[in-house]
Amino acid sequence: MIAPPAAQDRAAILHCMILMRRFEEEVLRIAQDHPYVGRQHLHIGHEATGAAVVSQLTPDDLFHTTHRNHGYVIARGADPGRAFAEIMGRKDGLNGGRGGPWHLCDRSAGFLSTSAMVGGSVGLAVGAGFGLKTQGSNAISITHFGDGTLDEGICFEALNLASIFSLPVLFLCENNAKEGQRPSSMLAAKALRDLPQALQIRAIVVDGRDADAVAEGAKEAVARIRGGAGPVFLQTNLERWPGSHQTKPEFPTGVTDLSLAWEEDRIEGKHADWVREHDGLRAYAKTLVDDGSLSRERVLEMDREVLELLAKAREFAEASPYPDPDSLMADVFA
Amino acid sequence: MIAPPAAQDRAAILHCMILMRRFEEEVLRIAQDHPYVGRQHLHIGHEATGAAVVSQLTPDDLFHTTHRNHGYVIARGADPGRAFAEIMGRKDGLNGGRGGPWHLCDRSAGFLSTSAMVGGSVGLAVGAGFGLKTQGSNAISITHFGDGTLDEGICFEALNLASIFSLPVLFLCENNAKEGQRPSSMLAAKALRDLPQALQIRAIVVDGRDADAVAEGAKEAVARIRGGAGPVFLQTNLERWPGSHQTKPEFPTGVTDLSLAWEEDRIEGKHADWVREHDGLRAYAKTLVDDGSLSRERVLEMDREVLELLAKAREFAEASPYPDPDSLMADVFA
């Protein structure tokens, strides 16, 4: 496994964000080229949250993820070729083709499972926290999930368990509620954090598009949890990418053009607002270039490196065969 | 069906409380005489809450109750003989012997069902509220449940639904948490009301042993709900009756002696504290006698009337035959 990006390194966070973005763009192309690949829940637009949180973790920390998990798996160092292969149902996929786009799992990168049942990962992550605590481990358990997940009773129960037993769990809520159409959550609470707070769980709310803000919030959260102070609810506010449709995502904002970070007047089209205000990747590239952390050239070079890596990864995946139907009954029991 | 006690009538509330208490004492004797009757979750000690809340309702209001529901069914006017018969599994039982002690149901008294699945009645009552609202009815839906019920995810979900759809539901939480031993709830919240409040449900907390306080709280709650302002969470704080053991309740406080209301120095024994501080029935009898609302004689007379009624009811139940085994397959479908 590839090591996760060096902690606290802002350039590494940006690099990770580019990787996450380009990975998902390629997934969308894969879905267009191979119609059977099915529904995709892309992580586009969540990169600042994902990369910044991952930057605060150690390889021993354990993840339970949801249907919208590609970004995390890649950010933690899973092989992109095997990830593409999994999304395509191929033999060399991370799960041998059994999981597909909703269930990418790489145990060596710290992933225990991906539940696409809304609320599933929250309960399981509390269990991983219980296991780690029982084992006397210093690692923590992380689960990310959407705002809509708070509607499910199991999520409430899980938060309560984590709080009563003071378990080392980071509840990372990616709140992409404002999608213009129907919100993914229908919660009577004034604010999402009112729920964990009612259960005496410390809640931290940050701007999920701002990688620096997320990294800071995650740092505080992880320090608390690792210090034994119990679970933390970290809510990152995001706005859903305009291309994310439940059945068929599209490219209404076009393929990412990183030079828009410094050529802002070129941003146009129906969704220019999203790119200008909600695209955390563009914003972070601009921040790092503006404050002199990175040159424009280095940013574009990173992007080229990522694209090359992913081109090879896609080739690997395309070349991978389907699993042999005779293997159908493998791995039912351990 | 017998009409519920005249609203706001304190003497009627006391009368109802005596009925509830004596009914449960008889149930305990029935359980001793007929060992098969099984587990009993008696409502003893909750009378002030039950009678006072019922006094604020109209016959059209609909109830969903839990395993600890005898008091409510009797207070709303169900026939005590048929209730005893049900507890004994007899043909003339309210449910024809199919429900038994946990599931007393009398549709004509406004009961829709009794769920002994913790949290079950909460979800169903939200449904009844939805139904009533859809029907344009002026009636409200009531569910009572224990503090432990808040542990269940379905309860959380149901509170949320009631709040988002602003349904006419009274959530009556009989908080008997302090039982000395293991609490029935294991909630990380500082106070139970933090949960409904996080979901923007108005919460009212009263001393559940004080019938006047409960009646006042219930009056406010019912007025709000009937006025269309959405659900209310009414929490009544109680302390569990010392005789309530999960498998086999006992009489450690003895059979109720109402003259202890004014002969307090006769209160003795291991559980004297419970009788002195937590027996809402004794307290209310004392209050009404002390403030001149009722004479001691009238209180004792009420008690005698109730005992007579229940003695006949018990006779009726004992005389009722078991259902014919040939009727086994009746009433599976409507």
Place this chain on the structure above:
Amino acid sequence: MTKKFYAQALIEALTETAEEDPGFALIGRGILGHGAHAHFDKPLMERFGDRITDPPTSEGAVASMAIGAAMAGTRMFCHFGTASFTLEAVNQLIHEAGVAHSMSGGQIKVPLVFHMYHGLRRGGAGQHSSSPQSMYANNPGLQMIMPTTPRDAKGMLRAALKCDSPTLYIDHGALLGTEGEVPDEPYEVPLGRADIRREGSDITIVATSRAVLWAVEAAERLAAEGIDAEVVDPRSIVPLDAEAIVTSIRKTGRLVTVDEGYQMCSIGSEIAALAAERAMDALKGPVARVARPPVPVPFSPPLEEAMTPGPDRIIAAVKATFA
């Protein structure tokens, strides 16, 4: 009679019920799913959109809400989407809806239809492919319908919506786009009566839901090889028309069952057991079941395909009973 899509027929049943009963209410969005035939819900949405409540992702409480409302006298239709999600509401379906009438000694009625899409759907993988019909059928008090033609979809849903018992309507998304004749005048198809989808004399194939389409296809192909199969579609699982099924088995002397769900303790097992109990003396060969093998549904297309109990596997099973 007019030729209509299954999706249209289903919506007609709801629209007619809404017309007739001003109290009728619906919970759930996307009644026709998100596929090519979803737009057929328009007649319902336009006229009765205000009767439909869009709930949060809270299957347990949503089921309870429908049950409680039905108990309070509102006739309900509750749509769950993917049947897999109903596994969050099992306790409510079985221990509340299923027992209410009986446990109250017949006092309480639950006029309610739960609708859900079961089955393999290409890419649903291990968590979105559930066919829970056999699990639910193991419990008392819940009617269960699985119509497979537009005519039956409308007629059985109408019948279920008229009665006062809770009914699970377990549907398959692949049926929405099938076409068939639907009566123009009002009608109902009573529950508990099987339909012979194809008459035959050599073997009985009992299949349910989408698997009926596979069974009919298999029967046509078998006919070309000289095997004349009878295809029985129970249509309603609870109550089950055991009489008609047993009559067909006794007539042909052979039985293959087809079940899109897992095999163990399935509707297929139940039908095979009926044969063993009531047609043993008439059987000329071993019974065979075609169903999912016991492995979580894999995402990979060829693996999912390999576990699908489609026409090829049915034909192989039929031939094996003659071996």
Place this chain on the structure above:
Amino acid sequence: MTKKFYAQALIEALTETAEEDPGFALIGRGILGHGAHAHFDKPLMERFGDRITDPPTSEGAVASMAIGAAMAGTRMFCHFGTASFTLEAVNQLIHEAGVAHSMSGGQIKVPLVFHMYHGLRRGGAGQHSSSPQSMYANNPGLQMIMPTTPRDAKGMLRAALKCDSPTLYIDHGALLGTEGEVPDEPYEVPLGRADIRREGSDITIVATSRAVLWAVEAAERLAAEGIDAEVVDPRSIVPLDAEAIVTSIRKTGRLVTVDEGYQMCSIGSEIAALAAERAMDALKGPVARVARPPVPVPFSPPLEEAMTPGPDRIIAAVKATFA
């Protein structure tokens, strides 16, 4: 060998596992219920009470907690109490524990035993009498054991606790007070092997859990009437020892199944289906199933009694197969 109560044997399996594996953890209180044999949990509570977590009434999240901890490498035992309550955790059992290993391509292990008490228990009525074994068996990825002797309880629980797949241990409270010989040395009883509880030549009775006691009683009484019944106890339902069951049916030529749960789509249906598939040619009479009729469990003692598939009903069913 020492004569012990089933309750003792069960606790010994847990105690020995706790001794061997310092990481082994338990969730749930009242492992032996609240009856006369509950106190036999003392050896476990005294030595390993600190390994046991007492959870809130949150079945779904409690199941998830056990599953997640097992995924993270902690060997778990999770006690649910009454099996009816697990209906709040169906999604977690089936869609998380059951699919994790397969869906991850074999990467994730779930070393976990879920324990619960199923069945009729006098007065459990419609919500506390569930026998969900058939429902769970319809799904892949979950092992299922239902031992009926103290020896099997200890040996199979030990075996299940040693393996890395999730197992449902579906128990009956009435077994806790039964006695039997238990080996003194460490041992395991492997999953997937049926036990012939009584040899016989005239008919095979396949029963599970408490129903094995009824079947043995019925067999003794039938012997007095000249019918020599063989009683087969599958012990493990998943994996099922179909071979042994079919061999016995082929030997005797007759079959009665006994299932304390409901009949439709039950383990009894499954066994009858196996007979129809693999022993048809050896059968001398119709198969019969004895199980609960499809009515929610009534509280009233004579009604509950009337639906109990006890020795009388087994004997009647056996005789019917000879008619």
